[in-house]
Amino acid sequence: MSFIRTTEEDSNYNHLEKMSVKELITNINKEDKTVPLAVEKSIPQIELLINQIVLKLKNGGRLFYIGAGTSGRLGILDASECPPTFGVSPDLVIGIIAGGDTAIRTAVEFAEDSTQLGWEDLQTHNISDKDVVVGIAASGTTPYVISALEMCNKHNIITGCITCNANSPLSNVATYPIEVIVGPEFVTGSSRMKAGTAQKLVLNMITTTTMILLGHVKGNKMVDMQLSNEKLIERGVKMIVNEINVTHDKAKQLLTQHGSVRLAIKNYNNGDKQNK
Secondary structure, three states, rough: OOOHHHHHHHOOOOOOHHHHHHHHHHHHHHOOOOHHHHHHOHHHHHHHHHHHHHHHHHHHEEEEEEEOOOHHHHHHHHHHHHHHHHOOOOOOEEEOOOOOHHHHOOOOHHHHOOOOOOHHHHOOOOOOOOOOEEEEOOOOHHHHHHHHHHHHHHHEEEEEEEOOOOOOHHHHHHEEEEEEOOOOOOOOOOOOOOOHHHHHHHHHHHHHHHHHHHOOOOOOEOOOOOOOOHHHHHHHHHHHHHHOOOOOOHHHHHOOOOOOOOHHHHHHHHHHHHHO
């Protein structure tokens, strides 16, 4: 099948500079509403990849996201939220961006065009066939990402991708491709918009589902979250109150004593009840 880069096609809207603020944001919102529906069509692909990720992580592997520009930043964002949300090691989900940490804030010229650096960046983490590597590229044509996945395939490392064009070079390289076809952007070619939103929604699905299946959620609560500020401490206290039916003060005491919601509940149920 032929490859058409729909993310680069002309916007469905013209003369944007002549629109009022209300017209602009209404039309942007109209386009944004189509993104979840596009993601819904990709659920079978997302499910296949998540099953592989869960299997590998249960057996001591890691999940890597690799991308350039907006796609790379979204991968780093998703990876960085896993430790505070689910209490996992920062080494379990790792985001890599073309151009290194500098590229998180500032574009690094031509970094995404390299066909060597992607694999080199993965090798700094001692990548192995225990791991899963997911390439993120809205266009599906980024050399940095494609070449990294090609090398992963040669080393029997499971590969996935998130892209917003059908039948792209990246999709053809990834063992478990995810294609979310969002169509032309409101501003022609600005794939940080609908494509970026689609990628973020898929990333949310991947890590949230994976962490639930790895046991980091109880009921619907983040029982392994890091207690890094007062808001999260209070959230943890409420979880404990609701779970084991103790007073607010007792819940806070248990949380302070054990350092996590999970341990507070577990230790209370295993013997602290008598101290209620």
